[in-house]
Amino acid sequence: MHINIKAVLDVRGLKPPEPVVRIVEALKDLKEGEEIEAISDRPFKDILSKLEEAGYRYELKDAGGAYILKIWNEGNAREISGPSDVECAGEIEINGDTNVGMLIDRYPKALEVLIEYGFTPLKDETLRKTLARTITLREAKELSNLSDKKFEKLLEKLKKLKK
Secondary structure, eight states: OOOEEEEEEEOTTOOTTHHHHHHHHHHTTOOTTEEEEEEESSOOHHHHHHHHHHTOEEEEEEOSSOEEEEEEOOSOOOOOOOGGGTTOOSOOOOSTTSBHHHHHHHOTTHHHHHHHTTOGGGGSHHHHHTHHHHOBHHHHHHHHTOOHHHHHHHHHHHHHTTO
16 A cells, blocks of 8 residues: 655664654655655664554664665554654754754744854745755755854854753
């Protein structure tokens, strides 16, 4: 039944909770009969029980050094409301691997800082709800052609929001 692959997510090398954030985001529009596949270098133990609770079906395979998680909707799945339901603590570490959407959720003033540093697509609410949830600060840096020096200043300013 689950033959239409909607997305393949490569989350190898990402630190928790980033893989979960990306999977939860990909599941939001998963329709009946559609499937996503996620590839990781770690087992997906943090999300499996939440998938079951939300009504998703899944299959996990150990592919010798990599794990492949196939998730599909047989029509009765409900949305997992977000990474906070899965594994996020109140504090997040702010570095290049930080998910942009999660950063904005935790520290709403981060949005102003990011826009100030040239992440102008975040002005658009739709992109904030979609793009921001799928990229890290480092990936956003690359998309915005931000210099290393300016990126370090951005990280310093964002870290001050935690105080």
